[in-house]
Amino acid sequence: LVESWSFLDTAESDFRPLVVIELAKGTKGETIEWFTKRIVDKKANGGAQLLIKPLVTENGVENIYLVGASHLRLLLGAETVGLVKECSDNSMRTFTYSSRKTFKHFADDNHSFLTMAECQYIIKHELENLRAKDEKMIPGYPQAKLYPGKSIVRRLLTSGILVQIFPLHDREELKKLSHSWYGRVKVGYQPLDDIRCYFGETIALYFGFLEYFTFALIPMAVIGIPYYVFAWEDYDKYVMFATFNLLWSTVILEVWKRICAILTYRWGTLLMKRQFEEPRPGFHGVLGINPVTGREEPVYSSIKRQLRIYLVSLPFVCLCLYFSLYVMMIYFDLEQWALDYHKENESDFSSLMLYVPSIIYAVVIEIMNRIYRYAAEFLTSWENHRLESSYQNHLILKVLVFNFLNCFASLFYIAFVLFDMKLLRQSLATLLITSQILNQFAESLLPYWLQKRYNRRIKKRMCSKKTGVDLSLAEQVNMEKEMGTYLGTFDDYLELFLQFGYVSLFSCVYPLAAVFAVLNNITEIYSDALKMCRVYKRPFAEPTANIGVWQLAFETMSVISVVTNCILIGMSPEVDALFPDSKMDLVLTVALVEHLLLAIKFIMAFVIPDKPRDIQMKLAKLEFESLEALKQQVRAFQMQLHFLLIHH
């Protein structure tokens, strides 16, 4: 058996570096030797059977290694991770090596059948699944314990021996992508398929959502503009706008599910089977037997975790919420002070001063959000969740609740306690615009500028006048390893989520919010693209079939906005005037309308199918085929069995 895998080694000639491994400076020789041996070792010996080469720079070997794999190895890896590709008959199927000839664009010498991002994903998967056999610890580091089945790479990462693993940029491809993506000012769609090929599905889906969301906001923005231009303040026009807004937001969220299904079907991730989830790297506990897998692995009592969540995290979150409300009250004091100042000495300066408290408050909100984010991450990782998904859910819940309150509490207070629509409009505009400017600056432009300055310094040090494309491999690796790491789409979605809140929660008061959102999102596409291509290290591709918990978050926001908008409309003096005799009738009417709108929303969400008909048909066809295949298998097996029963 050992022999049967050896032919893979013969293909070593076409070494193409795909992934970079950076070890800590001063890593012991025996560790490096053991680790690289495990990486190149044959599958049958428990290795990953990949190719690895040290990076030789002018300063000699720097503990940086390049990992690649033979073409055949990658194809087998594609089968292991369950990649779904398009067949010659245009259907999507799970790739298997034995059926490789049926796939579109497959040829044994066509090395671009798998995209580079896919190759890198495969290598990452293989590296992470390199597991300890009988090692009790990492050679040379007795404190870094291992046990059978523990992922070696994860242990190396948590014990600091492995600094980072990251995929290499393909500077040729990147140049092409960035040109078609943001290189020229153009009207049209983003090259989503190219983005997906280069950055993977999670990031492509984020940009798809960003683009879709921007387009979906345009009708709202277009309808919102005349309200500003003609200073419409009639009740019936606002009601119309709000009603349109509420139904529209339901429709766009439902339609997104369909578009998402179309995209991910084309990309193959809609069909990809979920892999069994391994414990997350940071998870720790005493060694025990996992009741599900029967394997030896760290076990951490669920009661202890619950105690940490309810006795520490929950009180801490409540404290943060209280602090956020406290800061809000200070803002209102400031606001009052600015108003008094404006009344006393009326001037251009003092009327400008009216906006200052809101701007300061917006900045403080952003800062608090960011600080809280770190605290939430720390707390959630201290809660010691076993699975990455459970960690993510707890983190997202913590962050969403706080950000929602932090951003919108003052608006709720102004709207429903102070009843001051003018202040609400002003406050909403200031918060929205300030947070958008801050975000764009902090997220893309600042890192871009820092990165650029750093690159110049590096280049100067290397005394080379080359442009980015002509850099040698060593120079490229050295430059990329210093770039920031993209931490996932969380913050990008959060920003859109808060923006959606600004647009929809008080839409009947400030129809112009949608206009600002559209403008922001257009520049956001460019700045996020810039960030992905120029500022950060290339991230590993992550297959995904949907935007996950964010769908639920956006839907919840749209339900809350029905309530707020109905109350706002009910409170407006124009509506009040329609019911001169009885306030009671007014409130009952508003409540009735609200419940009707909510009912319509739920019915719409129920009636609009989540997947377009043709995707449904394709999925049904695949399911039918796999059931048929299973039936055939069972039948063949039964036949065989009976044959044996008779002849023996």
Next chain:
Amino acid sequence: LVESWSFLDTAESDFRPLVVIELAKGTKGETIEWFTKRIVDKKANGGAQLLIKPLVTENGVENIYLVGASHLRLLLGAETVGLVKECSDNSMRTFTYSSRKTFKHFADDNHSFLTMAECQYIIKHELENLRAKDEKMIPGYPQAKLYPGKSIVRRLLTSGILVQIFPLHDREELKKLSHSWYGRVKVGYQPLDDIRCYFGETIALYFGFLEYFTFALIPMAVIGIPYYVFAWEDYDKYVMFATFNLLWSTVILEVWKRICAILTYRWGTLLMKRQFEEPRPGFHGVLGINPVTGREEPVYSSIKRQLRIYLVSLPFVCLCLYFSLYVMMIYFDLEQWALDYHKENESDFSSLMLYVPSIIYAVVIEIMNRIYRYAAEFLTSWENHRLESSYQNHLILKVLVFNFLNCFASLFYIAFVLFDMKLLRQSLATLLITSQILNQFAESLLPYWLQKRYNRRIKKRMCSKKTGVDLSLAEQVNMEKEMGTYLGTFDDYLELFLQFGYVSLFSCVYPLAAVFAVLNNITEIYSDALKMCRVYKRPFAEPTANIGVWQLAFETMSVISVVTNCILIGMSPEVDALFPDSKMDLVLTVALVEHLLLAIKFIMAFVIPDKPRDIQMKLAKLEFESLEALKQQVRAFQMQLHFLLIHH
């Protein structure tokens, strides 16, 4: 291959009749010959490889056939339908013939490993999957067209040649079951596992739900009694009752999901894979190619169906709703008349007369519900849905909407238009009690009485003084074939659904409703059990993992009841008195409380896991094992492949 299946025939000696097939009188000989040949024919020839015997009575052959199967055949069939059974290590696994030794209670000579209901389900599945090969029509009936892959039994049924197929009762088992179920007055649970063994999962799950629901209503009933006994009419007590009621109804629906998971895990249906759904028997259309399966089958344009739904069914349903409202207005006229009559000549008789309109209206509601049910069935089958599930969903939606309006419209009118709480209470009580009495009578007692009379007549004709158990097989078959057919759990769930509406929609006005519901459900268990055991033909077992769309229906009802109860409490004079200064504050408070309650409901539904932890673990374990097995398979296959690549 043909030969390899023949050993099955040798086991024919132990023929045990399981299923009865009744053909129409005067069915042509060639048809019978062809049909029976297909049933006994070998699998390899496209037959079902079952055993069949004509029933010989005193009057000679009467076109009634008994179907059975050898023990081995049934075991292979169990694998085909994907039965899940308990293993020796107490885990639930999909049964396969090759792994049969690992299952609990399995022995090659233990013929009770499969329950009789399971055997009958397997035979039904095999008969329904007996498909036309190259026949163009049923021999002897040129108008009964066939095409390759069409289910023969379904065509025979739709063309009236096959009158019915039904499973035989096991009179010994039935006697045991009925004794432990309803034979003695006892405090305790129903023998759900025995019911499941005899009647299958769908029916056992209904009885499980009925029992659970009854127990769940007891706290409400207990809290409701003092309201009647002490004539409590305080506002705060009603609010407490309503709040408890609303939260309780959420809890019980969530907990039911968990109990349902426990039950269906134990019964193996939670793990059973969904089979690919074939078109329903009544579906017709021109022959075409199904785009999913690629098979030739009737195709019916989806646009035509949509037109039928929106242009005929929808207007018809609206018309029915209008008619129902019209009848309601007549009821109110009657009510007014009775009131006037009572005022004019006050007497015991006239005060009794006050209840008459409500009783008449309750009877009319029941009659309308039943007539509408037939119309809805006719319309839905005319809509020509391809799948049984789609047919069921459209039928359930039609029936639920009408029944909801028909039963509750008058109560809504009294509560929110007339604001007459006294009339509401009286009306609610009359409707609830009358409908319960009518249901029990129409559903169980009347059919039981008819059945009993018929049985006596039959026995007299047969001049036999034997008791039920000692009947000969021919007598048993003849008696059972005349029994009514149980049409599924739809009506039973509908009754519970409406009862849940009576109890929860206006719970704060009439706390005693829960008491009546509990009392009704206790007798309902007995009368339904009687119905299943004595009145109807034995139904085929149907595996199911949950109560399906009813879960959603009950949850929707509990959401609606939050709204109605909040409004009712808000309208009560006691609450009114709490806000003497401003009606506005009252309504806003009520709205706030309502939204809070709804939010709590949704959060509770989100937080309470649908499956208990140990079931989750067991499912995760099974998933892990199947993924591991798949991985092993892939690995083994890759090894094999490389071996081949090297050696050739």
